[in-house]
Amino acid sequence: MRRNVLPGLRLSLGVTLFYVGLIVVLPLAALVFKAASLGPEDYWRIISSSRALASYRVTVLSALGATVFNLFFGLALAWVLTRYRFPGWRIVDAMVDLPFALPTAVAGIALTALFTTNGWFGSILADLGIKVAYTPLGIMIAMCFTSLPFIVRTVQPVLEDLDPALEEAAQSLGGSDWEIFRKVILPLLTPALLAGVSLSFARSLGEFGAIIFIAGNQPMSTEITALLVFIRLEEYDYQAAAAIASVLLIAAFVMLALTNWMQSRALRYTVKG
Amino acid sequence: MSATRTGRKPPRVGDQPLFRRMLIGIVLVIVALLIVAPLVVIGVQAFSKGWAVYRDTIIHPDTLHAIRLTVFAAIVAVPVNTAFGVAAAWSITKFDFWGRRFLLVVIEIPFSVSPIVAGVAYLFVYGLQGVFGPTLDEYGIKILFAIPGIILASMFVTAPFVARELIPLMQAQGRDLEEAATSLGASGWRTFFSVTLPNIKWALLYGVVLCNARVMGEFGAVSVVSGNIRGQTNTLPLHIELLYHDYQAAGAFAAASILALIAVFTIIAKVALERQGAGRVRRPALVANPAEKTS
Numbered sequence: 127m128r129r130n131v132l133p134g135l136r137l138s139l140g141v142t143l144f145y146v147g148l149i150v151v152l153p154l155a156a157l158v159f160k161a162a163s164l165g166p167e168d169y170w171r172i173i174s175s176s177r178a179l180a181s182y183r184v185t186v187l188s189a190l191g192a193t194v195f196n197l198f199f200g201l202a203l204a205w206v207l208t209r210y211r212f213p214g215w216r217i218v219d220a221m222v223d224l225p226f227a228l229p230t231a232v233a234g235i236a237l238t239a240l241f242t243t244n245g246w247f248g249s250i251l252a253d254l255g256i257k258v259a260y261t262p263l264g265i266m267i268a269m270c271f272t273s274l275p276f277i278v279r280t281v282q283p284v285l286e287d288l289d290p291a292l293e294e295a296a297q298s299l300g301g302s303d304w305e306i307f308r309k310v311i312l313p314l315l316t317p318a319l320l321a322g323v324s325l326s327f328a329r330s331l332g333e334f335g336a337i338i339f340i341a342g343n344q345p346m347s348t349e350i351t352a353l354l355v356f357i358r359l360e361e362y363d364y365q366a367a368a369a370i371a372s373v374l375l376i377a378a379f380v381m382l383a384l385t386n387w388m389q390s391r392a393l394r395y396t397v398k399g
Numbered sequence: 400m401s402a403t404r405t406g407r408k409p410p411r412v413g414d415q416p417l418f419r420r421m422l423i424g425i426v427l428v429i430v431a432l433l434i435v436a437p438l439v440v441i442g443v444q445a446f447s448k449g450w451a452v453y454r455d456t457i458i459h460p461d462t463l464h465a466i467r468l469t470v471f472a473a474i475v476a477v478p479v480n481t482a483f484g485v486a487a488a489w490s491i492t493k494f495d496f497w498g499r500r501f502l503l504v505v506i507e508i509p510f511s512v513s514p515i516v517a518g519v520a521y522l523f524v525y526g527l528q529g530v531f532g533p534t535l536d537e538y539g540i541k542i543l544f545a546i547p548g549i550i551l552a553s554m555f556v557t558a559p560f561v562a563r564e565l566i567p568l569m570q571a572q573g574r575d576l577e578e579a580a581t582s583l584g585a586s587g588w589r590t591f592f593s594v595t596l597p598n599i600k601w602a603l604l605y606g607v608v609l610c611n612a613r614v615m616g617e618f619g620a621v622s623v624v625s626g627n628i629r630g631q632t633n634t635l636p637l638h639i640e641l642l643y644h645d646y647q648a649a650g651a652f653a654a655a656s657i658l659a660l661i662a663v664f665t666i667i668a669k670v671a672l673e674r675q676g677a678g679r680v681r682r683p684a685l686v687a688n689p690a691e692k693t694s
Contacts, residue, residue, distance in 0.1 A: 216670075
């Protein structure tokens with residue numbers, strides 16, 4: 127290895143490790159420590175209580191629903207933004223980031239206003255017999271909103287870099303558009319899609335601000351796990367809060383590992399020698 | 400090549416006019432319903448009780464206090480995270496050391512962790528039932544349910560923002576320029592300010608803008624550690640929740656309109672910075688350095 131002549135390793139690495147240690151690692155370690163202090167039996171009892179299980183179910187199912195919606199809509203949006211030019215496409219492209227830029231609490235009250243039974247959309251849906259606000263459907267819509275940019279923004283660059291020659295070759299071999307999309311384009315997009323899906327799903331599992339306004343927050347039916355943690359805190363039941371929060375933390379770590387694994391796989395196929 | 404070019408490109412997959420128009424139509428309708436409508440409804444609701452109610456909400460002392468606290472949190476948290484981001488990017492991209500990749504993953508953790516989990520985690524460090532809480536209490540230092548707690552929680556949530564923009568870019572730029580500068584006798588700081596910084600300024604600003612938006616809008620983590628004391632520890636997002644649950648919907652939306660405006664400005668700044676080339680080198684480089692041999 128080449129001898130490094132640049133200065134500043136000690137200072138920059140020192141600052142980095144100190145900050146990461148103090149701001150990121152210490153609090154999470156304290157949380158794990160608190161949850162671990164419970165003992166396996168109490169821990170299991172808390173995290174497998176029927177109310178906690180119901181909260182996992184509604185969180186995971188809504189997150190799955192939102193992610194599947196975003197998979198299709200995000201892909202369509204990324205496709206439209208890279209392949210087609212129409213008046214105002216730049217504005218639409220910029221708007222994709224709104225869910226990231228808009229504070230979650232603001233998104234939460236705005237979506238609730240739209241979907242309550244006297245809101246713009248809620249009143250129309252109510253006539254059709256569909257209730258969104260204060261039901262799991264509302265949770266799903268809030269998750270769709272907050273996690274939409276992930277899939278668009280991971281797929282878009284790959285779609286932009288796609289070599290037109292591949293399509294031309296497939297076309298010259300007589301492939302129909304649908305065949306070419308399915309057999310040539312989609313396999314090239316898959317790693318990016320999967321990475322976007324795991325980011326989107328992880329975000330939905332932990333989302334709080336956008337959801338609590340629209341969710342109704344009824345135990346056993348529309349109470350998400352993050353809210354259950356919050357409620358346990360308000361009841362001064364710190365151990366239960368720690369235990370349930372640790373479940374969310376473990377889920378986050380699993381998703382983080384999965385995302386990193388997928389992205390390093392994606393890289394293997396996209397990096398040119 | 401140019402001889403055969405007639406100005407008409409061959410049709411690509413999905414270029415049939417009917418399909419194209421339908422897909423654009425469907426996508427635009429969903430964008431209008433899912434993204435534009437929430438933004439519009441904020442404005443409509445904010446002024447639903449008229450301009451006077453809007454103005455009264457904004458100039459109410461509690462709202463003004465919430466705005467001041469939100470701005471203060473950003474003034475502290477954003478520069479600190481910027482300095483951290485630069486330090487992290489410098490150490491990770493300019494040097495090889497053991498555990499570099501692991502450090503990258505650790506820096507990214509706040510992105511995947513629920514803000515509520517972040518808030519709870521801080522409770523177990525600085526709260527009375529936490530590690531340091533009792534000691535701090537003895538000395539009368541209050542971190543939780545006070546402004547320091549709000550700032551710390553915001554720092555956790557936004558810790559990776561600047562680093563994430565800088566690391567892939569600086570990795571792609573390599574070390575040659577800096578090495579040339581130091582070999583010509585420039586000091587470390589001089590090298591950074593006159594060689595590295597000009598190359599990363601737009602990406603740096605990009606990270607700062609996104610970091611700022613998130614600090615000002617953070618809700619979950621802050622709501623755990625703030626204690627929600629009206630006029631004392633309420634940030635703007637918390638103030639919105641408070642007004643909303645007080646059945647002052649118009650007031651809540653009036654306060655929300657300020658944050659929505661900040662979000663719109665953030666997006667405009669983001670687009671402007673992307674024109675300068677920021678935000679181009681994307682995340683995958685963070686995960687693994689393709690040029691690096693796996694040992």
